[in-house]
Amino acid sequence: MIEARNLSKAYADLHRGQFVALDGLSFTAKPGEVYGLLGPNGAGKTTALRILSTVLQPTGGTAIINGFDVVTQPSQVRAHIGFMSANTAVYDRMTAWEMVEYFGKLYGIDDERLRDRMEHLFDRLQMQEIRDLLGAKMSTGMKQKVSIARAIVHDPPVLIFDEATNGLDVLVARSLLEAVAELRDQGKCIIFSTHIMREAERLCNRVAIVHHGRLLAEGPIDELREKHAQHDLEDLFFDLIRANERRLAGAPAAN
Structure with missing residues (x-):
């Protein structure tokens, strides 16, 4: 399984000062499920997955994969x-x-x-x-x-797919999604990042919606629909993103 707790990643930027790519991201993914990491380009999805795969070290927080810490036990993580x-x-x-x-x-x-x-x-x-x-x-x-x-x-017991269908034609993308579903049914723990809502609806047991490195919503898709009174996942996604953009800009939230 995967357990991320308060993951953060910041970079020094000569023009903007400190740039925060991840801001306290937490989630848990279990065996036998596809956990969707949803967000627009630049949301922090790839940063999170690079930390999980030991390519990057977090600025703060922890991530455990199949019982191994990504910072202190990177070799064991890569083997799993x-x-x-x-x-x-x-x-x-x-x-x-x-x-x-x-x-x-x-x-x-x-x-x-x-x-x-x-x-x-x-x-x-x-x-x-x-x-x-x-x-x-x-x-x-x-x-x-x-x-x-x-x-x-x-x-491996854990699989990480980072925008794996980007640039693929419909037939190739469908074949890849079918392969991911088969791996899930074999009991693998799978993280699947995408900005394509139809893929998430077809494949994911639970999803996390991420924007500017922060977790906006998390849970089974049906529960998120009910909680936010929005049947269409794409509309729910855009509503959450727009609300967060207004919050970051200091504008009042819409009624």
């Missing part, structure tokens, strides 16, 4: 997570099989177990036809399959 984003690169001069194998070896999987695991993944993700295809010759959809396979080759 898989990470994928829209910007995950695929090496042009390696085949699909070579790329997934390379990451499996980085995780210390022995040769026989790695081969069995890869055969299973290549069958399940329908990748056998591209196993010998170089990255430079892959379509976007093929690259996404390779990215998923290398993120889960070590069978």
Whole structure:
């Protein structure tokens, strides 16, 4: 599971002074669920996920993944997570099989177990036809399959998807969402950041709406709809964002 408590991240900015990317963000994600991190560009979603994946260190707060602290036990955390984003690169001069194998070896999987695991993944993700295809010759959809396979080759209990469908066509995005749903049904704990409300509605058990690094609302989608008297998730999202922008600007809240 994932437990984040009062996560904050601040940067020094020569022009603006201190810039706060995360401001006391707290949430818990459990096994067997997809926890949606929703927010516009610049909301702090990627900063939070980079902290969870040990790429960044928080300025304050704590994050525990599967019992390990992201700051004091980063190696153990990395062994228990898989990470994928829209910007995950695929090496042009390696085949699909070579790329997934390379990451499996980085995780210390022995040769026989790695081969069995890869055969299973290549069958399940329908990748056998591209196993010998170089990255430079892959379509976007093929690259996404390779990215998923290398993120889960070590069978981690926690998976982090950061705007993973950005730039994908409808068919490829749908295939990725189906893969995420299957992983959820296998009992994985999944964090899925997006600004596409339809994806959240289809996939997420619970969501957190984040703006300017702060948590505006959190919970199951149906409960949020009832609490805020707004049936449409996208309208609920925009209402919360607009209200927070007015608060930050010092304007009175709308009735």
